Amino acid sequence: MKTSAKMILLEGAAIGAALALYAFARPAEGAADAAAPADQATAQTVSDIVRDPADLPPPIDRRSARQVVVNLETSEVLGQLADGTTYHYWTFNKKVPGPFIRVRVGDTVEVHLTNDASSMMMHNVDFHAVTGPGGGAKATLAAPGETKSFTFKAIKPGIFVYHCATPMVAEHIANGMYGMILVEPEKGLPKVDHEYYVMQGEIYTNEPFGSRGEATESFEKLLDEKPEYYVFNGAADALKTKKLHAKTGETTRIFFGVGGPNKTSSFHVIGEMFDKVYPLGSLTSKTVDDVQTVSVPPGGAVAVELKTEVPGDYILVDHALSRMERGLAGILEVKGQTNPEIFKANADIALADH
Numbered sequence: 001m002k003t004s005a006k007m008i009l010l011e012g013a014a015i016g017a018a019l020a021l022y023a024f025a026r027p028a029e030g031a032a033d034a035a036a037p038a039d040q041a042t043a044q045t046v047s048d049i050v051r052d053p054a055d056l057p058p059p060i061d062r063r064s065a066r067q068v069v070v071n072l073e074t075s076e077v078l079g080q081l082a083d084g085t086t087y088h089y090w091t092f093n094k095k096v097p098g099p100f101i102r103v104r105v106g107d108t109v110e111v112h113l114t115n116d117a118s119s120m121m122m123h124n125v126d127f128h129a130v131t132g133p134g135g136g137a138k139a140t141l142a143a144p145g146e147t148k149s150f151t152f153k154a155i156k157p158g159i160f161v162y163h164c165a166t167p168m169v170a171e172h173i174a175n176g177m178y179g180m181i182l183v184e185p186e187k188g189l190p191k192v193d194h195e196y197y198v199m200q201g202e203i204y205t206n207e208p209f210g211s212r213g214e215a216t217e218s219f220e221k222l223l224d225e226k227p228e229y230y231v232f233n234g235a236a237d238a239l240k241t242k243k244l245h246a247k248t249g250e251t252t253r254i255f256f257g258v259g260g261p262n263k264t265s266s267f268h269v270i271g272e273m274f275d276k277v278y279p280l281g282s283l284t285s286k287t288v289d290d291v292q293t294v295s296v297p298p299g300g301a302v303a304v305e306l307k308t309e310v311p312g313d314y315i316l317v318d319h320a321l322s323r324m325e326r327g328l329a330g331i332l333e334v335k336g337q338t339n340p341e342i343f344k345a346n347a348d349i350a351l352a353d354h
C-alpha cells in the first residue's frame, strides 16, 4: 500500500513536471550560458524571413518512386515582422514557412534535422504526411548542435503541413515553425502556368500591433488565442511586396496552408473565383469547382487553381477581414490585355437632368 501510494505520488510528480514542461517551454539545458549579451543581441542583423511565394520545387517528372533526402535546419533568427518591427523567429531553414518539400507517392523519404548550435531551444519536426509515431517528432527531437534523422514511406498522396512539435507546441508554431510537404500522386498534378506557396500564421506579441522596435512573445495572448499579427509567409503584408504574378489567360495554382497555430482561414482572392479546389488538401477526392472562399483549418492545407482573365491586382485575404488590418494581405498581380467583355469600368453616369 505504502509503496504503491509512493509510486502514485512519484508518477503524479512526473506527470506534473511533464505538464509544466509542456506548458512553459524552456531553453534547452546548458543553452542559457550560450545566450548572447544584450549589447550583442541589439547588434544582431535583421533577417528577411519571408519565404518568396514562388520558392517551391517544380513538378516531379519521374514515373517511379525513389529515395529522397530532406535536410532541415532549425534556426532562431531576428526577422523583420513589419515596417519598423522585428521579432525573434524560430524557423526551418531561416524562412517562414519552411521549405516546400515535394515528393511522389511511394517515395522513401530520409529526413535529417539539424538544430543549429546557436539555438536556445530544442526543436523537431512532425510531418502530417508520415504514418508513424508523432509524425517523426520523437525521432527528430534535437538539442542545439544535434542532428537527428528518420525515414518514412510516403504512402498517401496529398498536401500536408509539417511543424515543430516540441512543447509548448503552439509556441514553436506561432514563432514560425511550419511548412508544407506535397506528396504527388503517381501521375502528378495537371500542368498549370504558375505554382505558388502561401501559408498563414499568427504572431502573439506583448506590444500592440504596429509598435516599433523588437516585439516580444506573449504567452498570455497565445493561450488566449488573441494574436496581434496575422501573416502570410511570415511577416505583416509581406506578399504585397513579394507578389504572386500571372498573365491574363494563364492558370495559377496556389498551395495554401495554415500553420496557425490556432485560427482557421477563410481563404479568398478578391476579384476572382477558384475554378478548382482540392478540398482539405486531398488529391484523391473529386475537386470542387467555382468556389469563392475556402475554409482551411490550422494544420490543414488546400490547393486552389484560378485562371486569370482580367489584368489588375487581386488581393489574397482571409475573409475574416479584421485580420487584414493586422497584416494579412497579399497581391496576385495580373498583367495583360484588358478584357472589356468580362470586366470594364463604365464612364460616370450623368445625374438625371430635372
Ligand SMILES: [Cu+2]
Pocket (backbone or CB within 6 Å): 090, 121, 122, 123, 124, 164, 165, 166, 172, 177
Ligand atoms: Cu521548435
